[in-house]
Amino acid sequence: MKNKFEIKELRDNAKKVLKSDGLKTITKHNLSLEQAIEEINIYHIELEMQVEELQKNRAELERSKRYLKYIFDYAPVGYVILNNDGFIRDANVTALAYFGYEKEFFLDFQLKNFITADTYTNYHKCMRDLEDLKVIQHTELKFRNKSNATFWARVDLSYHSDIIEDQVLLCSILDITQRKEAEKDLKEKQAQLTHADRLTSLGEMATGMAHELNQPLSRIRVNTQGVQILLEKYKNITDNLPDTLNKRISAIIHEVDRAALIIDHMRGFARSKGEQKIISIREPIENSLNFFNEQFKHHNIQLTFDYEDDLPTIFSDPQLFEQVIVNLLSNARYAVDQKEHVLEKNHDTEPYQKRVTISLYKESDEFIVLKVSDNGIGMSDSEKKSCMEPFFTTKNVGEGTGLGLSIVRNIVKECFGSIRIESKKNYGTDICIPIPLNQNSGVCE
Secondary structure (H helix, E strand, O other), X not given: OOOHXXXXXXXXXXXXXXXXXXXHHHHHOOOOHHHHHHHHHHHHHHHHHHHHHHHHHHHHHHHHHHXXXXXXXXXXXXXEEEOOOOEEEEEOHHHHHHHOOOHHHHOOOEHHHHEOHHHHHHHHHHHHHHHHHOOOEEEEEEEEOOOOOEEEEEEEEEEEOOOOOOOEEEEEEEEOHHHHHHHHHHHHHHHHHHHHHHHHHHHHHHHHHHHHXXXXXXXXXXXXXXXXXXXXXXXXXXXXXXXXXXXXXXXXXXXXXXXXXXXXXXXXXXXXXXXXXXXXXXXXXXXXXXXOXXXXXXXXXXXXXXXXXXXXXXXXXXXXXXXXXXXXXXHHHHHHHHHHHHHHHOOOOOOOOEEEEEEEEEOOOXXXXXXXXXXXXXXOHHHHHHOOOOOOOOXXXXXXXXXXXXXXXXXXXXXXXXXXXXXXXXXXXXXXXXEEEOOOOOEOO
C-alpha cells in the first residue's frame, strides 16, 4: 500500500479535482449524503488499486530499463550512438574498452577522430551511402585507441529515430583484428605455396634441362679434348696454330664445365628445404653468384665484397640461405637498373656507377651480419613498410610477383630470427640479416 506522503499527495490532488469538477459530478446525480460518501469511498478504493497497479508497472519498467541497459553496456559488440553531426552521444562498456577512454571524455569526440587515415575513405563512403539509400551500411575500418594502438573492426551504421526524440546514428563495432591477422597469415601461406609450386616446377624444368643438355655438353667436351690430343700429337706442324687452338679449346672446355655446374646447381637450388648443417657462410653466397656474375657484368654493375677475416661457421640450411641471397641480389640488380633508367629518362648527365655490395662482419660474439647494399632507386617510407607483404612490388607489371622479399622474410624468421631494412628514396637500400653463430663452430678457411 501507499506511504503517508503518497496518501497526502493523492488527497491534495483529489481536493483540486473536487474544487474544479467533483461537486458538480456528485450533485448532478442527486445523491444523498450517505450515497455520496459511499461513492467517494468506492472511487477512493478504485484509485488506490489503480495507483498500486501503476506502481507495479513502474517497477517493472525500471527492471526492464536496467536489464536493457545491462544488455546494451555489456554486449559483445561495441555500440556508439552519434548525432547528425557525428559527435558521440553515448557508448557502451564494450566500445569504451575498445578505445580505452572513460565515457565522460569519450563523448567529447567525433567517431571519425579515431579512424586511421588509410581507412578514412571507407568511412566517408559508408556515410554517403547511408545518407542516399537510408538502409543499414557495412564497412571495415581501422581505429586508433587511447594508447595509439590500432585495431580492425566491422562497422554497421544505421539511422534510428525511435531511440530518442531526435534522429540518431547507431554504430555497432565488432573487433575483427584476429580475423584480419589470420587473413594476412593465410595470404602469406598462399604466397609460400605459390612460391613452393614454382620451385617445384623449376626443379622439374632443371631436371629435364640437365638431362637434355648434359649429354651434348659431354660430347662437346669429349670431342674438344680429342682435338686437344690431336693438336698435341701434331704440334710441330706449324709454329703458332696449336697454341692458339689449344687456348680456344681450353676456353670451350671451361665454358662447358661452367654450364654443367650451373645446370647442376640450378637443380639443387630448386629442390625443397634440405637439412641444416654447419657451413661456411661464404659457401651459399658464392654458389648464388653463379646465377648473377654474368648478369652483373652485362648490366655494368660493380659487385663488391667486404668480408671480415676469420669468420666462424654457421648452422643453417644452405639451400634456403641461397634462396635468400638470390632474392636479395635480384632485387638489388633491379634497383640499380631502375635508377639508371630514371636518370636517363630525366636526362641527368651526372655519372652514375651501379654498385652492389655484399658484406659479412661480426656484430658481436653471437652474430654474423650479412648485409646486401645497393645505390639504386631505394624505397619511400610507405614502400619500406609494405615491401615484405606478399604480392607487394614496386616493379612494373610483368617484372615482379611481389613474393621475393616475403619469402626472404619467412625464411629469415624461421632460420635466423630478424631482418633489418634501411632505405631512402633515390639513394639506395641496405638489408641486414643477423645470423646466429654456431656455438661449436670453427673458423672459415
